[in-house]
Amino acid sequence: MSLYSYPVVSKQQARIVTQPDFEPDPDQFTEHLYVNLDEVRPEDFRQDVLFTLGIEEGGDALGTLAEVTNDYTTIIVSGHRGCGKTTELRRLHRQLDDPTRYCSVFLSIEEEMEYGSFQPEDLFVWMIIKLAQTVEERRLPTSRAALEQLARQLLTDKVIEEEMRQSFETELSAEGESGFDFWWVKFAAKAKAVFAGTNQTSTKIRENVRRNTLAVIDQINRLLIDVRGAVEKAQQGRDLLLIVDGSEKLKFEAYEYLFVQNPHLLKALQVNLLIAVPISSFYLMRSLAGNDFPNQLLVPMIRLGEPGTAANECFKEIVRKRIDEPTFFEADVLDACVLQSGGCARQLLRIVHQVIIKARGNRATLAQADAVFHALGSELRQVLDERHVAALHGGLDKLELGNEAVRDMLLRLVVLKYNGHLQLNPLLRPFFLEL
Amino acid sequence: MALTGVPDDEATAWEELLFTLHDRDHPTVVFMECDSLPRQTELETQLQQDLPEYQHHRIDLTPYPVTSLLRALAERLPHDVRHSPRVRYVVHIHGLENSLIVTEDGELKHSLLTAQLNLERELLFRNVPYILVVWSDGVFFRKLQREAPDLWDWVTVKHRFSDPVARPIIDPTLLLASLQPASIAEHASNNNRIWELKKESKKVDRELRSAQLKKAPRLLKRKVNLLISLTTELKEAGRYKEAENIGREAIRLQEKLEAEPEQIGHGWLVMGILCLYQQHLADALQAFEQGKKYLNDTSQGNTHYLINYAYSLKGEWEPAISSLQTALLLYQENGKADEVSETLDVLGLSYSVQNQHHMALETYREAIRWQKAHNYTRDLFKTYQQVAKVYTAQERYPEAFYWYQQALTLLPESAQAQREETQERIAHLQAQAAENSAEADRLSGAP
Numbered sequence: 001m002s003l004y005s006y007p008v009v010s011k012q013q014a015r016i017v018t019q020p021d022f023e024p025d026p027d028q029f030t031e032h033l034y035v036n037l038d039e040v041r042p043e044d045f046r047q048d049v050l051f052t053l054g055i056e057e058g059g060d061a062l063g064t065l066a067e068v069t070n071d072y073t074t075i076i077v078s079g080h081r082g083c084g085k086t087t088e089l090r091r092l093h094r095q096l097d098d099p100t101r102y103c104s105v106f107l108s109i110e111e112e113m114e115y116g117s118f119q120p121e122d123l124f125v126w127m128i129i130k131l132a133q134t135v136e137e138r139r140l141p142t143s144r145a146a147l148e149q150l151a152r153q154l155l156t157d158k159v160i161e162e163e164m165r166q167s168f169e170t171e172l173s174a175e176g177e178s179g180f181d182f183w184w185v186k187f188a189a190k191a192k193a194v195f196a197g198t199n200q201t202s203t204k205i206r207e208n209v210r211r212n213t214l215a216v217i218d219q220i221n222r223l224l225i226d227v228r229g230a231v232e233k234a235q236q237g238r239d240l241l242l243i244v245d246g247s248e249k250l251k252f253e254a255y256e257y258l259f260v261q262n263p264h265l266l267k268a269l270q271v272n273l274l275i276a277v278p279i280s281s282f283y284l285m286r287s288l289a290g291n292d293f294p295n296q297l298l299v300p301m302i303r304l305g306e307p308g309t310a311a312n313e314c315f316k317e318i319v320r321k322r323i324d325e326p327t328f329f330e331a332d333v334l335d336a337c338v339l340q341s342g343g344c345a346r347q348l349l350r351i352v353h354q355v356i357i358k359a360r361g362n363r364a365t366l367a368q369a370d371a372v373f374h375a376l377g378s379e380l381r382q383v384l385d386e387r388h389v390a391a392l393h394g395g396l397d398k399l400e401l402g403n404e405a406v407r408d409m410l411l412r413l414v415v416l417k418y419n420g421h422l423q424l425n426p427l428l429r430p431f432f433l434e435l
Numbered sequence: 436m437a438l439t440g441v442p443d444d445e446a447t448a449w450e451e452l453l454f455t456l457h458d459r460d461h462p463t464v465v466f467m468e469c470d471s472l473p474r475q476t477e478l479e480t481q482l483q484q485d486l487p488e489y490q491h492h493r494i495d496l497t498p499y500p501v502t503s504l505l506r507a508l509a510e511r512l513p514h515d516v517r518h519s520p521r522v523r524y525v526v527h528i529h530g531l532e533n534s535l536i537v538t539e540d541g542e543l544k545h546s547l548l549t550a551q552l553n554l555e556r557e558l559l560f561r562n563v564p565y566i567l568v569v570w571s572d573g574v575f576f577r578k579l580q581r582e583a584p585d586l587w588d589w590v591t592v593k594h595r596f597s598d599p600v601a602r603p604i605i606d607p608t609l610l611l612a613s614l615q616p617a618s619i620a621e622h623a624s625n626n627n628r629i630w631e632l633k634k635e636s637k638k639v640d641r642e643l644r645s646a647q648l649k650k651a652p653r654l655l656k657r658k659v660n661l662l663i664s665l666t667t668e669l670k671e672a673g674r675y676k677e678a679e680n681i682g683r684e685a686i687r688l689q690e691k692l693e694a695e696p697e698q699i700g701h702g703w704l705v706m707g708i709l710c711l712y713q714q715h716l717a718d719a720l721q722a723f724e725q726g727k728k729y730l731n732d733t734s735q736g737n738t739h740y741l742i743n744y745a746y747s748l749k750g751e752w753e754p755a756i757s758s759l760q761t762a763l764l765l766y767q768e769n770g771k772a773d774e775v776s777e778t779l780d781v782l783g784l785s786y787s788v789q790n791q792h793h794m795a796l797e798t799y800r801e802a803i804r805w806q807k808a809h810n811y812t813r814d815l816f817k818t819y820q821q822v823a824k825v826y827t828a829q830e831r832y833p834e835a836f837y838w839y840q841q842a843l844t845l846l847p848e849s850a851q852a853q854r855e856e857t858q859e860r861i862a863h864l865q866a867q868a869a870e871n872s873a874e875a876d877r878l879s880g881a882p
Contacts, residue, residue: 015454016461020562021589080587108553124667196503246557251550353591360454379593383581412584 006032007324011361016023017322018353020082020346035318037084037302037345040311045299049075052295053241053272055101064100065238074266074273076259078282081298081411082346088299091246092274096241097230102272103227103237105134109246117196118250120257121209125154125214127242127433129191131220132184140230140251146223151183153219154208160201168194168201213265215350222268244275255297257279263292278418280407287402302343303418311343318345319352328356333353333369340373342416342426351376377427383412396435436485438598448594453485455592459522464590465568468576470752471598472790475570478596479527484570489525489566490514492881497530497792498830499550504528505555508563515582516565524565530829532575536796538834541841543800543822553583560589574794598752613672625672652692659688659717663702698864700729704741711744719745735775736765740781747785756785776806776814778846780821787825795825816845820857823864832868836861 003025008014016022020380024033038046050056052075056063079085090106107130113122128150135142155161155172164170168190172183187194195202209216223244224240230239247254255277258266266273277285282296304311315338319325325334337355341348354372382390387405393413399406399415399422406422409415415422424435438449456465469475469685483491501507508526509517516524537546552559559567573595580587639658646654662685669678686702708720723742730738739762746755757857759782766774777803786795799822806815819842824833839861846854 011454012458012460016459019461019463019589020590021463021557022461023561082588108557110557112770113554196506250554349589350588357451357455357591360450378578382577 003028007320007322009327011356014323014328014356014361015353018319018349020349020353022349033321035314035321037314037351040302041300043296046088046092048297049274053096053102055096059394062101065102066238070270072270072272073291073295074269075295075297076282076285076293077274077276077297077299078279080279080301080344080410080416082344082413083299083301084345085299086245087132087345089243089274089276093243097237099235099237101237102241103134103138104241105130106206107242107244109244109250111246113195114191117198117202118254119206120254121213121264122195122324123244123254123258124209124213124220124265125195125205126191128154128220128223129184129188130242131223135227135230136185136380138231138234138236139228140234140236140311142226142230146159146219146221147184150216150219150223153212153216154205155183155187155415157204160204163199163201164190167199204395213262214268217265217268221268224269224271240271242271242273244273247276251397252281252284255285259285259293260382265293273342278411280411281321283401283407283410298417301416301418304339304341304343304347307332307338312338315341315343315345315348318348323352323356327361328361330363330365332383333366336366336369336373340376340421340426341402342413344413344417347413347425347427373427374430377430380412380414380425380427381431384414388414391422392432392435396424426434436481438481441596445596447594452482452592452594456486456525458488459566460564460586462522462560462563463575463592464593465566465592466576466579466590467568467570468573468593468595469570469571469598470791474596474598474600475529479568479570482525482527484603486525490519490523491525491527492565492763493527493529495529497533499534500546500831500834501531501534502546503551504531504548505558510598519564520638521564522566526563526565527568528569529570531569531631532571532793533656533795533829535575535578536800538826538837543796543803549579549582552579553586556583556586556589559586570796572791574791625668629665629668629674631671632661632668636661636665655688655692659685659692659694662688666705670705670712675709678871679706679713682709696729697731697734700734700738702726703729704738707741707745708852711748712743714748716745716749730782732765733771734769736762736778737830738762739765739881740774740778742782743785752789756782759785767795772805772809772811776809776811779805780814780817783818783821783825790828792825792829796822799825812845816842820860823860827864827867830867832864832871835864836868839864 004013006017006028009016017024050062052073054065054067054069054296056066077085093104093106096102097139107126112126112129132147132263134140135144135147137376161172164172164187169189170186172186172387194205228240231240259277266275279298280296285293286296302311302315304315306312312335316325316334318365319334319337329337333355334352337351338348351369351372354376355369356366358364358372388409391403391405391409393397397416399409401410402409410417410422413425414428424432429435438446441449452465454462461769467475467478470476479493492512494508496507496511499507499511500826512526512746516526533548534548536543538544576593584822636658639654640663643651643654643658662681666678666682666685669675669681682702682705686699686706689699689702703722707719707726709721710716710722720742723738723745727735727738740759743755743762746752746758749755759778763775763778763782766778779798783798783802785797786792786798799818802818803815803822805811806818823835823838823842826838838858843854843857846857
C-alpha cells in the first residue's frame with residue numbers, strides 16, 4: 001500500500017485518495033483518515049451491536065466481555081451501499097479481537113467465494129475452513145478432534161481424494177505427519193477453485209452438507225467448543241465471534257434459504273454471528289422472516305443539515321483529512337459536494353473525486369461541481385424504469401418498504417433511508433422537481 | 436493529445452481520462468463505452484499513444500465463456516503482465532459482453548457474469564497490479580449498472596464515446612437484393628405491358644380533357660389504377676426513376692380523390708422502396724415518413740421495417756436498429772406472428788454483422804422462444820443455424836457445433852439438401868476449430 005502525507009496537496013495523489021476503492025494503509029487510516037461518525041448517526045448502531053454482544057462501552061475505552069454465556073445470537077446487519085458497513089464491520093472486528101473480548105474471525109465472501117456457484121451450504125463449509133485457518137494461524141491448542149471428525153465426514157472419499165490430487169494438485173492424505181485435521185488447511189488453499197466449478201468434490205461435499213445439515217452443524221458446534229476452549233486457554237479472547245462480510249452481494253435465494261426457509265440452521269450455531277444482507281432483502285426478510293432473527297441492525301445514513309451543522313462538518317472532515325481543501329476547492333464547493341452526498345460517505349467520495357477530475361486537479365469552481373452533480377444525477381437516472389418513476393410520482397411519503405420497486409430503489413440509492421423516513425437522492429432532485 | 440473530430444464533450448472527456456490515468460502508482464478500473472467496435476479499436480490505439488508511460492496489453496475475451504473476470508485474467512494473461520510491478524501495464528479487455536448469454540442445458544440463457552463482477556469488485560481493484568480498461572457497448576454497461584451496483588459505484592472512470600464515422604452496416608448490394616425477390620432480367624417482357632399501360636393512360640387523359648365534370652372522378656380513378664399498375668411494371672423492369680415519377684403522380688391524384696388512407700400510405704411505401712433502389716436514402720426516409728401518416732397500426736410495422744433498410748444503407752446503426760425494434764413491437768402488438776419471427780431474424784442478423792454477438796444471441800433467444808411457441812419449425816431451423824454462426828464468429832466452436840447439431844434434429848429425412856448443407860458447415864467448423872487449435876498451440880509453443 002502506498003503511504004501518503006495527509007492531507008495531500010498533489011493533484012496526482014488527490015485523484016487517488018478520493019477514489020471510493022482507495023484502501024489506505026490501515027495504520028494511516030486509523031491515525032489520519034478515520035472520522036468517527038457515531039455522534040452524528042441518528043441511531044447508535046455500534047452501541048446496539050456491542051450491547052448485543054455483551055460489551056459495555058464507557059467513555060473512551062471499550063469495555064470487556066464481562067460474561068460469557070451459552071446464549072448465542074445472529075445479528076443481521078444491513079444498510080445502504082456506501083454507508084460504511086464494511087468499514088464498521090472491520091472496525092468491530094479489530095476492536096473486538098482482543099484477549100478481554102473476543103477471538104474474532106472475519107469471513108469476506110468476495111475473497112473466498114464465487115457468486116455464480118455459491119450454494120447456501122457453502123457458508124457452513126467456509127466457516128469450518130476459517131476456523132481451521134484460525135487454529136493454524138493463531139496456533140491455538142485445540143484437540144483437533146472436531147476438525148478430524150468433520151474431515152472424515154466431508155472430505156474422506158476416494159473420489160474427492162483422487163480429484164483433489166489430479167485436478168487441484170492437493171494431496172489429502174492421512175499418511176505421514178499430516179492428520180485428518182490438517183486436511184482442512186490443505187483444502188482451504190483450493191477451496192475457492194473447488195466451489196467455483198462443477199466438479200465431483202464440490203458436488204459431494206454439498207450433497208453431504210445438504211443431507212446432513214444438522215449433523216454437520218452439530219459437528220461445527222463441537223469444533224466451536226474446541227476452538228473456544230483453546231482461545232480461552234491461549235488467552236486470545238473470552239469467546240468466539242464470527243463476522244461475515246460481503247454476503248449482501250449474494251443471490252436473494254441464498255438469504256431466502258438461510259433466513260426465511262431454514263432459520264433454524266443459523267440459530268443452531270453456537271456462536272455469535274454478524275452477517276450482512278442487502279438493504280432490499282433486509283426489509284423483505286422483515287416481512288417474511290418474522291421474529292426469527294430479532295437482532296436486525298441497520299447502519300443508518302447520516303442526516304445532513306445546513307452547512308456548518310455537526311453532520312455536515314463530519315462529512316467535510318472525511319474529505320479534508322484526505323486532501324487539502326483550499327488547494328482543490330474554491331469556497332463553498334466542498335459544502336455543495338457534502339449536500340449532494342445525501343449522507344452517504346461513498347457518494348461523497350465519488351462526487352469529490354469527479355470534481356477533482358473535472359477541474360484537472362486545479363481549484364474547482366461551483367460551476368464545475370454543478371456539472372459533476374448533473375452528470376452523476378443523469379447516470380443514476382438511467383437505472384429508473386417505469387415502476388420506479390410511478391412509485392416516485394406517487395409521493396415520497398407514500399413509499400412503502402413492502403413494495404418491491406421501493407426496495408429496489410433503496411438498493412440503488414435512488415431513495416435514501418434516514419431514521420424514520422425516505423428521501424430522494426439529492427443527485428436526482430433536478431429530475432424530479434415536483435417531489 | 437486531444438481527441439479531434441469529436442463533439443466537445445467527448446474531447447473534454449478524453450482530457451479528463453488522460454488526467455485520471457497519467458502516471459499512476461495505484462491501479463484502477465476504467466469503463467469505456469462505445470457501440471462501434473471499429474471505433475473502440477481506434478480509441479484504444481489513441482489511448483496507447485497518449486499513455487506512453489505504460490505498457491499496453493490487449494485481450495479479447497470473445498472466444499471464452501467468462502464466469503469470473505478475475506479468473507479469466509488469471510488464466511489468459513501472460514505471466515509478465517499478471518506478475519508485473521504495480522501499474523506498469525494497462526490491460527485492455529474486449530469482448531466481455533459476449534459472456535452475457537451462455538448456452539446451458541440446451542438453451543440460450545443469461546449468465547451470472549454481472550453478479551460475479553459485483554461480488555469480485557474488491558479483488559478486481561485490489562488484487563491486480565495493472566490498470567484495467569473494459570471496452571464494451573451501452574447494452575453491457577447498462578446491464579452492469581443495474582446488476583452490479585457495488586462495482587458500478589466503485590468505478591469512477593467511465594466515459595462514453597460515439598463513432599463520428601457512418602460505417603456501412605451491411606453490404607448495400609446484399610441488402611437491396613433482399614428487397615428485390617426476382618432478377619430484373621426476367622422482366623424484360625414487361626416492356627410490352629408497359630407500353631400498353633402508357634397507351635391506355637394517354638387515352639384516359641384524352642377522355643379527361645373532353646369529359647363532363649361528373650365523369651371526371653371515375654376517369655381519375657381509372658387513371659390512378661393505370662398509374663399504379665405502370666409503377667409496378669416499371670419497378671419490376673428496373674426502371675426506378677420512371678416508376679418513381681409515375682408513382683408520385685398516382686399519389687397526387689389519390690390525395691385529390693381522397694382515396695382510402697391505406698392506399699395512399701401503401702403508395703408512399705412503394706415510393707420509398709424505389710428511392711432505396713436508387714440509393715436516394717433521404718428521399719426514401721421522407722417517403723416512408725409520409726406513408727406513416729396514412730397507414731394504420733397494422734401496416735406501421737412494415738413502414739418501420741423499411742425505414743430500417745434506409746438507415747442501414749446510410750450506415751446509421753442506431754436508428755436502423757431502433758426502427759427494426761419498433762417494427763417488431765408493432766408486429767407483436769398486432770399479432771403478426773410471421774413478421775415477428777422474420778424481424779427477429781433480421782434483427783439478429785443486423786447485430787451479427789456488426790459483431791454485436793451478445794445482442795444477436797439475445798435476439799435469437801427471443802426468436803427461439805417465439806418460434807417454439809408458434810411451432811415455426813422452419814424458422815427455428817434457420818435460427819439455430821444463425822446461433823451457430825454467431826458462435827463460430829466468436830470462435831466458440833463447441834457451442835457452434837452444438838447448435839448446428841440441434842438444427843439437424845429439426846430436419847425431416849426428406850430435407851436432403853439442407854442436411855448436406857448443414858453438415859458441410861459442421862465440417863468447415865471442425866476444420867476451423869482444428870486450425871485455431873493448431874495456431875493456439877503454435878503461439879503457446881505447444882508441440
